[in-house]
Amino acid sequence: SGQWIWIQAVSLGELLLVPPLVKKILEKKIHIHITTSTTAGCDLLDTLLRTTLNHDLVSGGFFPLDLESSLKPWINAKPKFLILMETELWPNLIRLCKKNNIPIGIVNGRLTFKSTRWIQGLTTNSLSQIDFVVARDHDSKVLFKSLGAPEVHYGGNLKAANILPEPLHKPWQDLNLLWTAQPIWVIGNTISGEEILILNLWKKQKEIQPNLRCILAPRQPKRFDEVEELLKSFHLAYTRASYWKTNSQRIPEDILLLDTVGDLPNLYQLAEFAFIGGGWLGRGGHNPLESLRYGVRTFVGPHYDNFKDLVIPLLRTESLWALPVHELEAQINNLPVLISRDLKPSLKAVFEEFGAALDRTWKVLEPRI
Template sequence: MSRFFYSLILTLLMPLVWLYLYGLRGRKNPGYRRYFKERFGFSHATGDIILHCASVGEVLATAPLIKALLIDTSEYRLVVTTNTPTGREQIDTLFNKEIASGRVNVCYMPFDLPLSQRRFVRRSQAKTLAIIETELWPNLLHQAKCARLNTLVINARLSAKSAQGYARVAPLTRAILTDIDVLACHHHDDGQRFIDLGLAPHKLQVTGSIKFDIQVTDAQQAQAKSVKESLNQSPIWIAGSTHPGEPELLVAAHQQLRETLPDAVLIIAPRHPEQFDKVAQLLTQMKVSFSRRSEGAHQGEAVLLADTLGELTMLYGAADVAFIGGSLVTRGGHNPLEACAHGVAVLSGEHTFNFDHVYPALIQHGGARYVNKHSLTNELFTLLQDQEARQNMGQKGLEVVKQNQGAIARTLSLFKGAS
């Protein structure tokens, strides 16, 4: 009954959802209007495994697992789904060869309407549904079970705050958890929260986070070195995955920093493409010289605007210090491990609840520090002036990454058990 009322409410809201995605978001980013039929389950993507990655962050974190699945056996064909155009573009970029060969198909995950999900699941011809983190859509999971797919939730995390939200709709939450065959989570604390909400204990596996299994390639290292050289090896710091409300604080901090370190360069990488031009306008208004990464040439400007897709992990390697965005505002932060994998010292605002499975270890071992808008400039100045201190900090962050690796191997075993 709870699923029925959920579906009814969602159906009634669909005109507003359509207006928001196709109208408002589609006007800013035409990618939201392309392949719109797929959002109602009209997809031609087929494969053995449906792997759902909500957006760019999940795609990047899951890419090593996808590669491992493709290497592990030549039999797997994957349907990789996402919710956003940028997520889809990232899949197309990372797996263009596999898409061309037919081993990977990509499409949008449909709206969570019963008929749309049933149509999608049946057309996919899949045997397994794997959901990354906590994209727990009731009708998707239910239709997958009705079609006798094995249902996995991998890399799952559940904060105390999120658990409270699920508890408010307890009947629907229990129905969702009933339709899951295996739930693989980051930590025992996450697992206990799922059990408290109604997950059967025998369905729980603690595998750790696949985000720790990030590997920096030789090509990324070489490209990062080239970027660093193009910036004249100046003191460089990067602000990655910034959200509205942060760029003005970060640029102001950079202006203060350049009063004592006049050659310092800031690489600023907005989280979403629709913010590229807005940050460019802000830089112009603040009378800060900048170049665009997409235009290639940097002639000593104070800021490099990273207005490209798929390069953030590499760009972290070009910096001496990395600030991780979404954390000076209440967005919950973003993944610091991409910077740590390069051995780069990490700074973050205090709003990191989306990565509360990562930051405690980094902070405890000295691989990252919390800052606020008042202390950011001083922390930057201290680290950029002290090469030994920042290298020591970066090394400790890299050690945390290495100590927590292995989740991909443990997750692969779940797919073998499901096949």
């Protein structure tokens, strides 16, 4: 009782923010329990607990239903405080925590002017009961204050905090050996309709580079089978990663369909080029730092509203390009062969500024632990 911290991260994107924060909290030698709300999130959490977050003081599982009867055992266990990642407002959970004097904080909180128009009536009461918010950008800080949050700090985007490169995990080391000296495109976090756009470009490039390979990773696990059918319909040779991992001595086909959860960020380091989905069909984009931290030249679509605080400074580094699909081919063909993976000085400088987000967030959290 009172000797554990509860972190709730609703799904994949929020969970990826957790590891650097957990490592900071572990310095205080206090137990951390992480919950998530989706099956995909639980798959990723399982992977994290066996790798990055493998520690005696870290556990995790599903988030309870936001019903008083479901929440009572958790409240009775008296967490020292509750951290909600990004912008999760569970009315019963917040009410019960407040009633039982359990502090609540929102970390990496994000609001947009558009979202506040429809959530204002729903969230004002809940936000007034939140003890503190660490906002990921200055606009969000203003909006949280306007909606009644009593204590709001600017932290910066924690999606930029986890940018240190990691060594290649097993069994991907075997893949690297099997595909050695062969150019690889990693097409990651794609949404429906984007795979075919980038694969058409890949097919054209393969006519110029016959040994070109591809790792294709749809954003949502529920789409793995759908994307497999797409590959079949276009008669593209592929291997599912889940199959290959149990037969890792065999050379995969030209396309590796990444149907495993949690492996994509580590695999970007194999890429000659990375394509980060979510921005070609107007969904707001995904995190480009997962590939850029390895010095990989990276492309995103022109719709990057969800990550504009990261993308805009990164565009100036000449390591990231935000382009519509019809302009990608010309840009790829104009780029020289990548001689070194060393980060450009301009990219290093941006990363140093991004890294301060964790320090600012920790400055708010540490006195409460």
